[in-house]
Structure formats: C-alpha cells, structure tokens
Amino acid sequence: MFTIYAVSDSIGETAEQVAKATASQFNTEIEVKRISYIKDEEDAKKFIYSISDTENSMIISTIVLVEVRKTLTKCCIEKNILINNVLGPCIDTLAKTLEKTPDYKPGAIWDMDSDYYKKIEAMEFAIQYDDSKDNRGIINADVVLIGLSRTSKTPLCMYLANKGIKAINVPLLPEISLPEELQKIDRKKIIGLTIDPMHLIDIRKHRMDKYRRISAEIEYANAERVLQEIEYADRVMRRVNCVIIDVTKRAIEDTALLVMEQIK
Incomplete structure (x- = not known):
C-alpha cells in the first residue's frame, strides 16, 4: 500500500485535505496519515526517521516555519522520500508580491477571531x-x-x-x-x-x-x-x-x- 503523510506544524487539516484530494485522483489503495504539531527541527527528524526504509510513501506538508521546513526537506532527501510543501511556495510568492515579511505563525488560520x-x-x-x-x-x-x-x-x-x-x-x-x-x-x-x-x-x-x-x-x-x-x-x-x-x-x-x- 502507498502512504501519503499529511504533515503540519498545526492540527494538519489543510495538509490532510490536500492529501485526500490527491489520493482521490487515483484508482488504487492509498492511505492518508495525518501528522500534527511538528513544531521544531527535532520533531521533524524524529518523524522522518520513524518511516521504514521499505515503506512506499510521500509527504504533503503545510509546514510554515522555515527552519522546520528546511530540516524536513533535508531529511526526506537523505531518506529518498518525495515531499511537496504546498504552503511554503504560496507564502513566499505572496511575500514577494506584497514586499512584506510573513508572520510564519503555525495555525494562524485557526485564530479565534x-x-x-x-x-x-x-x-x-x-x-x-x-x-x-x-x-x-x-x-x-x-x-x-x-x-x-x-x-x-x-x-x-x-x-x-x-x-x-x-x-x-x-x-x-x-x-x-x-x-x-x-x-x-x-x-x-x-x-x-x-x-x-x-x-x-x-x-x-x-x-x-x-x-x-x-x-x-x-x-x-x-x-x-x-x-x-x-x-x-x-x-x-x-x-x-x-x-x-x-x-x-x-x-x-x-x-x-x-x-x-x-x-x-
């Protein structure tokens, strides 16, 4: 079975929805697992190295924190695991367009406003x-x-x-x-x-x-x-x-x- 890990530094609902939407386009058995609250580099390393070398998987990430995102990507490259961060590029593009620095605040979408x-x-x-x-x-x-x-x-x-x-x-x-x-x-x-x-x-x-x-x-x-x-x-x-x-x-x-x- 192929596994898609939906990884986030917050609750992970966005990553999970993207992962499920991706999986739904293929007529094959794909399991989606949500991995929440990857808050620092140590969490990222611990998670990546918990994945078996024989496991057939990929990662869809909505990590906001730049250093955690970089560490996650680096570890994935070392273990030959495909990763796609769907939120980072969007934030970077908007930052360039607005010429402003993002807050890089995990879970900001869930703020109680x-x-x-x-x-x-x-x-x-x-x-x-x-x-x-x-x-x-x-x-x-x-x-x-x-x-x-x-x-x-x-x-x-x-x-x-x-x-x-x-x-x-x-x-x-x-x-x-x-x-x-x-x-x-x-x-x-x-x-x-x-x-x-x-x-x-x-x-x-x-x-x-x-x-x-x-x-x-x-x-x-x-x-x-x-x-x-x-x-x-x-x-x-x-x-x-x-x-x-x-x-x-x-x-x-x-x-x-x-x-x-x-x-x-």
Missing part, C-alpha cells in the same frame, strides 16, 4: 433547530432548507454552519403542515432541495437495511409513497416560490456553493 465565533454560533444554531425542533429559529436563520427526508438537509446545514451561515432545515411531509414562520421571511432565504425519485428510493432502502427497520418504516422506501412525497414537495416549492436545487448525486460541498451563491 470574530469569524471563528461566528462559526461556533452557526453550528450551535444548526444543532438547536435541526429538523424543525423549534420553528422559531426560521425567523433568525440566514437560509432555510426545505425538502424531503434523505435530501441531505442536516449535513448541508452543518457544512454551511462551518462557513458561519445560520442554516435551518424544514422536512416536508404531506401529513404535516408548513410552519407559519415560512410566510414571514424573505423568499430569497428559502432553498428547496429536490431529488430524483429512484435515487431517493435507493437511499431510503439502504437506510432501512442499515438499521433493519422493517415494520416501523415499511412505507419509507415504498415507490408509491416516495412519488407521493415528491409531488407534494414540488407543489410546496412552487407555492413558496423558492429557488430549487437538485441534489441527486451532488456532493454536499457543491450544493453548499450553490446555496451560498444564492444568499450572497
């Missing part, structure tokens, strides 16, 4: 009002997602929360009337999530198999029931006159981008 607290507040909001636990949250939401069960409403709300956006989701069911609060907000805040019926049936069947709920949810993946729900949701979205996004086989990130473009 106003944006950080905005994200935390948005996450708490999404959890508190998830799945219509309290419709009063609709008034204070930045965006309201409406759609059937299994159209990725909750994960989409959490993703948007990580961008500092207060998102709330309202499930659509023929047996449950729409919250009155929906009539009191700007239509531009409402986003309808639709999905191909056959794809929705497959998702729901998979969920039923996973949790082995047969008698309690027998109608959940029933084709006639799903079509009834789809028709109901379409009528609601037309009546509400909201923007509609088809989430069929669409990644959460892609859907979130469309939502953010809509609400500016």
Whole structure:
C-alpha cells in the first residue's frame, strides 16, 4: 500500500485535505496519515526517521516555519522520500508580491477571531433547530432548507454552519403542515432541495437495511409513497416560490456553493 503523510506544524487539516484530494485522483489503495504539531527541527527528524526504509510513501506538508521546513526537506532527501510543501511556495510568492515579511505563525488560520465565533454560533444554531425542533429559529436563520427526508438537509446545514451561515432545515411531509414562520421571511432565504425519485428510493432502502427497520418504516422506501412525497414537495416549492436545487448525486460541498451563491 502507498502512504501519503499529511504533515503540519498545526492540527494538519489543510495538509490532510490536500492529501485526500490527491489520493482521490487515483484508482488504487492509498492511505492518508495525518501528522500534527511538528513544531521544531527535532520533531521533524524524529518523524522522518520513524518511516521504514521499505515503506512506499510521500509527504504533503503545510509546514510554515522555515527552519522546520528546511530540516524536513533535508531529511526526506537523505531518506529518498518525495515531499511537496504546498504552503511554503504560496507564502513566499505572496511575500514577494506584497514586499512584506510573513508572520510564519503555525495555525494562524485557526485564530479565534470574530469569524471563528461566528462559526461556533452557526453550528450551535444548526444543532438547536435541526429538523424543525423549534420553528422559531426560521425567523433568525440566514437560509432555510426545505425538502424531503434523505435530501441531505442536516449535513448541508452543518457544512454551511462551518462557513458561519445560520442554516435551518424544514422536512416536508404531506401529513404535516408548513410552519407559519415560512410566510414571514424573505423568499430569497428559502432553498428547496429536490431529488430524483429512484435515487431517493435507493437511499431510503439502504437506510432501512442499515438499521433493519422493517415494520416501523415499511412505507419509507415504498415507490408509491416516495412519488407521493415528491409531488407534494414540488407543489410546496412552487407555492413558496423558492429557488430549487437538485441534489441527486451532488456532493454536499457543491450544493453548499450553490446555496451560498444564492444568499450572497
């Protein structure tokens, strides 16, 4: 197996995401391992020399500290390990363009500024009002997602929360009337999530198999029931006159981008 080490002098999330994005382009088994908090030259040496000489691997690094970066690169050359520092060249290029010296501060992106607290507040909001636990949250939401069960409403709300956006989701069911609060907000805040019926049936069947709920949810993946729900949701979205996004086989990130473009 080939291994990509995502190495960082902070928590390593950026390096890991780059490593996973790289690995996803190859139809082969690749393991991504996150190595966090390589703070000094000794940490760099200890890590590199812990890698077996027989191991087939490479390193993707977001090390900010220049001396640690140099030591890591030097050790990799000595052990014949490929390394790519994705952050260093970007910092150097911007420093030359701005004619300024960088702070070289590991983890600066995670500093607890106003944006950080905005994200935390948005996450708490999404959890508190998830799945219509309290419709009063609709008034204070930045965006309201409406759609059937299994159209990725909750994960989409959490993703948007990580961008500092207060998102709330309202499930659509023929047996449950729409919250009155929906009539009191700007239509531009409402986003309808639709999905191909056959794809929705497959998702729901998979969920039923996973949790082995047969008698309690027998109608959940029933084709006639799903079509009834789809028709109901379409009528609601037309009546509400909201923007509609088809989430069929669409990644959460892609859907979130469309939502953010809509609400500016």
